[in-house]
Each structure stands twice: as structure tokens, then as C-alpha cells.
Amino acid sequence: MVEEHGRSGRPRSERARTAVLNAVDDLLVEVGYAALTMKGIAERAGVGRQTVYRWWSNKAEVLYEASAIDARKELSVPLSGDPARDFTAYLDALVKFLAHSDAGAAYRALVGEAQHDTAVAALLSSGDILGESATKVVEPALDASGSDLSVEQATALLVGPPFFHILSGRSVESIDTRRLAEEFTRVLVARRRQDRGATAGR
Amino acid sequence: MVEEHGRSGRPRSERARTAVLNAVDDLLVEVGYAALTMKGIAERAGVGRQTVYRWWSNKAEVLYEASAIDARKELSVPLSGDPARDFTAYLDALVKFLAHSDAGAAYRALVGEAQHDTAVAALLSSGDILGESATKVVEPALDASGSDLSVEQATALLVGPPFFHILSGRSVESIDTRRLAEEFTRVLVARRRQDRGATAGR
Amino acid sequence: MVEEHGRSGRPRSERARTAVLNAVDDLLVEVGYAALTMKGIAERAGVGRQTVYRWWSNKAEVLYEASAIDARKELSVPLSGDPARDFTAYLDALVKFLAHSDAGAAYRALVGEAQHDTAVAALLSSGDILGESATKVVEPALDASGSDLSVEQATALLVGPPFFHILSGRSVESIDTRRLAEEFTRVLVARRRQDRGATAGR
Amino acid sequence: MVEEHGRSGRPRSERARTAVLNAVDDLLVEVGYAALTMKGIAERAGVGRQTVYRWWSNKAEVLYEASAIDARKELSVPLSGDPARDFTAYLDALVKFLAHSDAGAAYRALVGEAQHDTAVAALLSSGDILGESATKVVEPALDASGSDLSVEQATALLVGPPFFHILSGRSVESIDTRRLAEEFTRVLVARRRQDRGATAGR
DNA sequence: TAGTAATCGAGACGGTACGTCTTGTCTTGGA
DNA sequence: TCCAAGACAAGACGTACCGTCTCGATTACTA
Structure with a gap:
């Protein structure tokens, strides 16, 4: 499968993607679903909040992809x-x-x-x-x-x-x-x- | 069973209690569970927030009693x-x-x-x-x-x-x-x- | 000086009055003026809040009388x-x-x-x-x-x-x-x- | 002196800053110091409360800067x-x-x-x-x-x-x-x- | 090799619920 | 009538998160 994205511009960072998914995995265990927040995920992943929102629209989507x-x-x-x-x-x-x-x-x-x-x-x-x-x-x-x-x-x-x-x-x-x-x-x-x-x- | 309350002090207001339960019933239908808030319940019931928190510790408890x-x-x-x-x-x-x-x-x-x-x-x-x-x-x-x-x-x-x-x-x-x-x-x-x-x- | 009050009913409690004034004195030293509250005064004095409000209309009045x-x-x-x-x-x-x-x-x-x-x-x-x-x-x-x-x-x-x-x-x-x-x-x-x-x- | 802010991140909004200071000025005259609240300042300025708290820690600080x-x-x-x-x-x-x-x-x-x-x-x-x-x-x-x-x-x-x-x-x-x-x-x-x-x- | 454009991290923005606190009033039972 | 207790409606407290925005700084593709 060829790497493709909407034409030009900086490509999506795989590093950021996996950092977010790992952060969600970790946080779910550590703090539970209720205390899981988009803000917390971004901070734990060392990622900007916009980056999380850019690819997932809420914590359920991130969690779904992660699990x-x-x-x-x-x-x-x-x-x-x-x-x-x-x-x-x-x-x-x-x-x-x-x-x-x-x-x-x-x-x-x-x-x-x-x-x-x-x-x-x-x-x-x-x-x-x-x-x-x-x-x-x-x-x-x-x-x-x-x-x-x-x-x-x-x-x-x-x-x-x-x-x-x-x-x-x-x-x-x-x-x-x-x-x-x-x-x-x-x-x-x-x-x-x-x-x-x-x-x-x- | 005799009506009893902790001895002295103003007794619990039945009016406030039913107003809260009715408010929860109404709000669940109108705005859904996610948008149901303790603040919203209190305001809809025409009741102080402290009064809601005094008898129920979260929206789940109110909803349970109401339904x-x-x-x-x-x-x-x-x-x-x-x-x-x-x-x-x-x-x-x-x-x-x-x-x-x-x-x-x-x-x-x-x-x-x-x-x-x-x-x-x-x-x-x-x-x-x-x-x-x-x-x-x-x-x-x-x-x-x-x-x-x-x-x-x-x-x-x-x-x-x-x-x-x-x-x-x-x-x-x-x-x-x-x-x-x-x-x-x-x-x-x-x-x-x-x-x-x-x-x-x- | 003769004890006099508005005619009938229970006379004002000297015990409550001095308890309130002492409580204000103590609390001012302990918590400071900003944290001095009518509620706190009543509780510290072991007195109903209504009793405080009955004789003084705000914390300034109590404090003034106390000091x-x-x-x-x-x-x-x-x-x-x-x-x-x-x-x-x-x-x-x-x-x-x-x-x-x-x-x-x-x-x-x-x-x-x-x-x-x-x-x-x-x-x-x-x-x-x-x-x-x-x-x-x-x-x-x-x-x-x-x-x-x-x-x-x-x-x-x-x-x-x-x-x-x-x-x-x-x-x-x-x-x-x-x-x-x-x-x-x-x-x-x-x-x-x-x-x-x-x-x-x- | 060059305009500098902590390196990255969205810079402080001058619009919000002046809105807050003006709101405090207005409110002091309208409602007086006692009724001046951080909540009221934020609402009058059309600004989030966090924004007020981010730059001033209490109403005295805002008022000082404003006056x-x-x-x-x-x-x-x-x-x-x-x-x-x-x-x-x-x-x-x-x-x-x-x-x-x-x-x-x-x-x-x-x-x-x-x-x-x-x-x-x-x-x-x-x-x-x-x-x-x-x-x-x-x-x-x-x-x-x-x-x-x-x-x-x-x-x-x-x-x-x-x-x-x-x-x-x-x-x-x-x-x-x-x-x-x-x-x-x-x-x-x-x-x-x-x-x-x-x-x-x- | 320069230009274009979407990405990244950071963090401020307006908004709003949280749960707690105090206010001043009220409603009990008892003295 | 007063008193202690404590519930009441109201609303500010300071914090947290929401989802959006604006920065400067990368990182590719395109011309």
C-alpha cells in the first residue's frame, strides 16, 4: 500500500499517532474511562491537542482505535x-x-x-x-x-x-x-x- | 413507620425532593443523559444546587431514584x-x-x-x-x-x-x-x- | 440596671451574646478578617445562626461590639x-x-x-x-x-x-x-x- | 523593549486584557467594590473566567492595574x-x-x-x-x-x-x-x- | 532551490459544569 | 419570644475540560 495523502503538505506523523494510542491505553488503566480526557491524552502523549482533534473527534474514537x-x-x-x-x-x-x-x-x-x-x-x-x-x-x-x-x-x-x-x-x-x-x-x-x-x- | 428526622432542625422539604425528581425526568427526555447536569437539574427544579447535592451525590443517583x-x-x-x-x-x-x-x-x-x-x-x-x-x-x-x-x-x-x-x-x-x-x-x-x-x- | 425586654417571651440569652463576642475575638486572631463569617461565628459560639443575625446584622457589627x-x-x-x-x-x-x-x-x-x-x-x-x-x-x-x-x-x-x-x-x-x-x-x-x-x- | 512571550503557544490577547480592565473600571463605578466579582468581571468583559484568573489572581490585582x-x-x-x-x-x-x-x-x-x-x-x-x-x-x-x-x-x-x-x-x-x-x-x-x-x- | 501547504508542539481563547462555600431566611421542637 | 439545629434558594468561588484559535517551526511535495 502506497503512502498517500491529500497531495502536498507535511505528512501525518506516525510518531504522534502511536503516542496518542499508547497514551490512551495507559490512561484507561491508570485513571479509568471517566477521567480520560482529550486534554489528558494529548499531554500524556506529548502531543498538541489540535493534533488529537485532527484525527479523532472524541475520546471514544481514540479508545476504539486503540483497543x-x-x-x-x-x-x-x-x-x-x-x-x-x-x-x-x-x-x-x-x-x-x-x-x-x-x-x-x-x-x-x-x-x-x-x-x-x-x-x-x-x-x-x-x-x-x-x-x-x-x-x-x-x-x-x-x-x-x-x-x-x-x-x-x-x-x-x-x-x-x-x-x-x-x-x-x-x-x-x-x-x-x-x-x-x-x-x-x-x-x-x-x-x-x-x-x-x-x-x-x- | 413514623416520620422521623435527625431530631432537630428544619425537616427535609418534600416539595424540593419531588421538584428535583420531576426535573430529572423531564431533562432526560429533553436533553439526554450526557447533557444532564447537576446544575441543570437544580435550575430546572427551582432548587439550590446544595439541596441537590445534600440528598444525592451525582446525577446517576437522582436518575435512579426518579426512574x-x-x-x-x-x-x-x-x-x-x-x-x-x-x-x-x-x-x-x-x-x-x-x-x-x-x-x-x-x-x-x-x-x-x-x-x-x-x-x-x-x-x-x-x-x-x-x-x-x-x-x-x-x-x-x-x-x-x-x-x-x-x-x-x-x-x-x-x-x-x-x-x-x-x-x-x-x-x-x-x-x-x-x-x-x-x-x-x-x-x-x-x-x-x-x-x-x-x-x-x- | 433592671433587666428589661419587649414585654413577654423568652429573654435574650446573655450566654449566647458573650459566646458570640468571644468567638469573634478568637476567630479574628485565628483565621483573620477575610475568613471571618457569620456562619463560622455561630458555629464557633455554639449558637444558632438566626441568633447571630437577630442581634447583629453583619460581621462588622459583631466585630465592632467585640473590640x-x-x-x-x-x-x-x-x-x-x-x-x-x-x-x-x-x-x-x-x-x-x-x-x-x-x-x-x-x-x-x-x-x-x-x-x-x-x-x-x-x-x-x-x-x-x-x-x-x-x-x-x-x-x-x-x-x-x-x-x-x-x-x-x-x-x-x-x-x-x-x-x-x-x-x-x-x-x-x-x-x-x-x-x-x-x-x-x-x-x-x-x-x-x-x-x-x-x-x-x- | 521587544514583545516577547514564552516562546511557543498562542500569544496573550491584548483585546481580552483591555476588555477586562475596562470592565473593572465600569463595574467599580456601577456596583461598587464589594459587589465586584471575578465572575462578574469576566462576564462583563465577554471573556472566559480562566482568562481573568490566568493573568490576575484576584479582583484586587485587576483593580490595581486598572486604576x-x-x-x-x-x-x-x-x-x-x-x-x-x-x-x-x-x-x-x-x-x-x-x-x-x-x-x-x-x-x-x-x-x-x-x-x-x-x-x-x-x-x-x-x-x-x-x-x-x-x-x-x-x-x-x-x-x-x-x-x-x-x-x-x-x-x-x-x-x-x-x-x-x-x-x-x-x-x-x-x-x-x-x-x-x-x-x-x-x-x-x-x-x-x-x-x-x-x-x-x- | 524556492515556494506552497499541511503538519507539529504549545498554549491562550470563550464557555460552562464541577463540587464547595457563605448568605440571609425559613421551619422545626424545646425552654 | 428565644434558642439550637439545620434545610432552603441563591449565587460566587477557583478548577477542570471542552473544542477552537493562533503562534513559530517543521517537513514534505511542486514548480
Whole structure:
């Protein structure tokens, strides 16, 4: 990929860009999301404030760019071919991400902000980190199962319970990922067995 | 319970209290959570700022007190005795609450804030609105089903999918509450049929 | 003197009155005039705020009542009959009062406040502490000298120089009270010698 | 002197500076010193509060900068060479300044504040407006007279009486500047006549 | 090689919420 | 009627951050 920018003028400083992203990473851990400010980011990065505003319009955007790669990495699990095993592995990764990782804390903060800031909501929708990662695990099994659930519905069934558990402040220890994976598997399979019958009334 | 206040001194003004709660209700709808400020609340209520700070330590507390009653009311559904029907009714109420009501918008904002503010997290935990309302619907059916799921696990299975769907910004229309209720019912029942067998490997 | 008050009702509490005056005395020394507040006075005195406001309308009034007696005492010097000696004694007392005593600090603060608060100005005029004390020393000598200066003019000549010196922040050490007394004496005497002559042109 | 600012960064706005100084001038006349607030100054000047605080630490500093130039101008009198005439002219200017001018009201307020605020006291000492202006009139005559009074002592003798008169709230009309100038002249001269003699006892 | 133009760091700008403080008034129960 | 306690509406305090702006100083591409 060739280096290209709007024609002439000084090119964007890669040094400044990475300094900002690192500063956000550090500050999120040190002071938390609430105390994270554009001013603080710029000062920590040793960068002018205008430079931050030039490339990101608010702290959510910086944070998103700074944590999205880590998030995707942490939510990526190798597929074994055994659905139940893969679901369990994914749920383990998901719980670890949401409840214990820095990138997960950033993600939770962004989801929180998105509840009352449409710009942040759009940002999160543009790269649906949780949805994409879950889809990779769910889609193959869903196709094989013959279930009539949409991928979206299926991922919500898989991701929803632990997501709710953690975001609503319940204890992480009481999440039984193996059991959740089992129940999810059963839902997919059950659907196949009842092709003609139970859902006829709908 | 007798009206009692710390012995001497002017008693708390009920007029001021309700003015503040009403102001918060109004302002949330008018300007949104982000633009909701303690200063703005006080001014709208025609109340001194000190008076607001005296009884609530931040906007989350005021908002919680102002919306909790509405929230509980909106999430309360009469039980018919037919689990599947009750689950559907509850999920309908839940979706309507989370996605369309003012109290639900307040609740989502508070859940968001709780992700990076432990005080708000504690506040929400102190009166677990979603958990309590779901428990009323889930517990009777769970007891009758003989399933070994804990109430907490079961409510997460019921509430999690739509909760995730809405908070992660997916379209509300694609939520099929009847289908979710069905699957949830199946999970409870399935467990009973397999008392000896499927879960033995755990 | 008989205890009298407006007819019926609870009589004024002498305990509260002295507690307030003592509190003001203490607080002036401890925190200074700027940090002296009606609230602070009431709390320090263990008295309701309304009680303070009932009897004094602002901190200047309380301070005036609390320090006027001390002030008068500190500025009262016994007359010897020798004008120069009496003037020196008075000036010594004046300098000590203005520059070093607590009552003097209170007086200076009140004079300061009087520059932009007519209520305080009226309060100070009502009991002209400096004028009265100076008059006691100046008037006898003035009468004896036969000078045509008014008492007011003469006191200003005596009190003015050290008053200006201290209130304008000059070093107290450079005040030579003996010399000031001498010059003042000379002014009184000189006037007599020139009854016919120098002032004819006026 | 070259315009220099700390190297980089946006330079100080002269527009904001003069707007603040003008606002203070106006507000002092309109609302008085007591009701003069940093908030009010900023709003009147159409300037952010931070901008005011950035360059002046309290209202006294702003007021000092805003009125010092006027004060110096009002207290500057041309010298005729005739001491008595110059003293009278100076005293007239002084009385007019202290009792009737806006800059004088500001000065009196600052002197008042200085009685209980060491920062203001230091500010006034740093540019001794009254002392400097008086010195210009006193020093030449003092040198010529051969009196052993220090300049400081002599200025206190000249300035003190009207200063005391006005700041202690006495009527301005009863100040006889011609007479005060005469007496002051006499003090200087008297000293010369008694080089050997009267002061020997000291 | 000079000119053009967008970048960079720094930091002042107008604006506004923060949470605290004091003001002077009011409303209790008790003396 | 007074008193202590303390809540009330009002509004200034000094600080923090917002997003914009204006500097001088780089750093490329373009002519």
C-alpha cells in the first residue's frame, strides 16, 4: 500500500499517532474511562491537542482505535470442528475479555457511552467486534445444524447470557461457560428434530 | 413507620425532593443523559444546587431514584400460569422497556455509567431491577420444571439475548420474543428429561 | 440596671451574646478578617445562626461590639499636664494599638470595610474611637495654646501621620512618636506667636 | 523593549486584557467594590473566567492595574518652585483623588483590603502611589530646607492628616489644604532655625 | 532551490459544569 | 419570644475540560 495523502503538505506523523494510542491505553488503566480526557491524552502523549482533534473527534474514537485490535485478537479462538468445544472456548474467551482484560474494559465503556451517544453507537456498529467474533464460531455450526435461526438470533442466544451477566454487575464466577455452551448446542439441535410440529402455530 | 428526622432542625422539604425528581425526568427526555447536569437539574427544579447535592451525590443517583419506580412498574407482568405465555409477555415488556421507554433509557444510561463508575455499579446492584422482575416470572416455572439451573443462571438465559441485542445497538425489530420464550422453555424442560444421562460427564 | 425586654417571651440569652463576642475575638486572631463569617461565628459560639443575625446584622457589627471596649481601653492614656509628654504617650498607645493589638487589627479591618460599605462607615462614625481618644489629649492643650485650629483639624494633624504610616503598610519602626509629638506641639505654639501676621492673607 | 512571550503557544490577547480592565473600571463605578466579582468581571468583559484568573489572581490585582495609571495621573502636579504653593496644589489633588475620583475609590478599597490581605498589601507596597507622588513634591523642598526629616517622615506629615480625615469618614469640606500646607512648610523651616538647640535633648 | 501547504508542539481563547462555600431566611421542637 | 439545629434558594468561588484559535517551526511535495 502506497503512502498517500491529500497531495502536498507535511505528512501525518506516525510518531504522534502511536503516542496518542499508547497514551490512551495507559490512561484507561491508570485513571479509568471517566477521567480520560482529550486534554489528558494529548499531554500524556506529548502531543498538541489540535493534533488529537485532527484525527479523532472524541475520546471514544481514540479508545476504539486503540483497543479494537486487541479486542479482536482476544476474541479470536481456533475452531476444532466440535461445536460444543468451540462454543465453550469462545465463551471462555468472551468472559475473560469482558470481565478481565483492558481491551474489554474499554469495550464495556464504549458500549456504555453508546447508550446515550449516537456517534459512539454508530462507531461500535461500524465494526461489530462481538458479533463478528461470535459469528465465526456460530455460523459453521448453525449451517450444519439445519436450524432456522438467523445468525443474528443465534449469536444473541450465545453471547447474551454472559454479556448480561457481566454488564449488569453479577459475579463472574457464577458463569458456567460449559453449561451455556451445552444449552446453546441443544437449542440448535432441538430445532432440527422438530422440523415439522412445534413451531407450526407461528 | 413514623416520620422521623435527625431530631432537630428544619425537616427535609418534600416539595424540593419531588421538584428535583420531576426535573430529572423531564431533562432526560429533553436533553439526554450526557447533557444532564447537576446544575441543570437544580435550575430546572427551582432548587439550590446544595439541596441537590445534600440528598444525592451525582446525577446517576437522582436518575435512579426518579426512574426506578417506573422501571419496576413497566417490567411487572401478571402471571397466567402458562410459562411460555408468561415468558413471552415478560420479554415483550422487557423489550418495550429497554428500547422504547424513558425509564428504560435511564436504565441503559445507568448500566453504561456503571461500566466505569463503581458507585453507580453499586447503586444498580442494590436494587437489581431487571433481575428481580425476571425472577418473578422465572422462579415459579423453574421450581415446577425440576431443572437444576440456579435462578441467576436461568434469568441470564432469558434476559441475556434481548439485553445484548438492544444494548449492542442491533435492530429491535429482529427480536422474536415468542421464539426466545419457546427456546427458554425448552431449555428448562429438556433438563428434566435428562436427569440421568446427558450431563453425567460434567 | 433592671433587666428589661419587649414585654413577654423568652429573654435574650446573655450566654449566647458573650459566646458570640468571644468567638469573634478568637476567630479574628485565628483565621483573620477575610475568613471571618457569620456562619463560622455561630458555629464557633455554639449558637444558632438566626441568633447571630437577630442581634447583629453583619460581621462588622459583631466585630465592632467585640473590640470597641478593648480599643477604647488601649487608647486611653493618663494625662500628665505636660502636652509634649502626653502627645508622645498617646502616639505610643496609638501605634501599639494600630500595629500590634488584636483590637487594632479589628479596627483597621473595619476602617477598610468602611471604604466600600456605608453601613460600616456609619457604624464607625457612630462611635469615633480614634477621634474621641485623641480629643481627650488634644483638647486641653489646644485650649491652653490659644491656637485657632479646630479640635478636628488638630486631631488630624496628630493622628494622621502614624495612621497613614501604618495603614499604607510602611514599617512601624520608622515612626518616631517623640518627634511627631514635638512637631505637633510646635504647630500649636507657633500659631500663638503669629497671631498677627502670617495668616493675614487668608 | 521587544514583545516577547514564552516562546511557543498562542500569544496573550491584548483585546481580552483591555476588555477586562475596562470592565473593572465600569463595574467599580456601577456596583461598587464589594459587589465586584471575578465572575462578574469576566462576564462583563465577554471573556472566559480562566482568562481573568490566568493573568490576575484576584479582583484586587485587576483593580490595581486598572486604576494605577489614572491614580498616578491624578496625583501628578506641576512644580512651581514655591513650596507652599506646591504643597497646596498637591493636597488639593490628593483630596480630590481620595474623596471624589473613581481611581481614588479603587485605591481606598485596596487600602482597605490590604488591612487583612497580605497579598494586597504587598501589591500596594510594590508601587507606592501616594508615597511616590508625595515624594516628588516633598523631596525638593526638603532638600532645600536642610531639615533632618527623612522623606518618609516628611511625606507622612504632609499626607497623613487628609488621608486620616477621609479614610476615617470625616467631612471632606473641613479639610483646609492651604492651612495644612502652611503648617507643613513651617515644620520644615522650623527645623532649620533650631539646628543647635531644641532637639539636643533627644 | 524556492515556494506552497499541511503538519507539529504549545498554549491562550470563550464557555460552562464541577463540587464547595457563605448568605440571609425559613421551619422545626424545646425552654 | 428565644434558642439550637439545620434545610432552603441563591449565587460566587477557583478548577477542570471542552473544542477552537493562533503562534513559530517543521517537513514534505511542486514548480
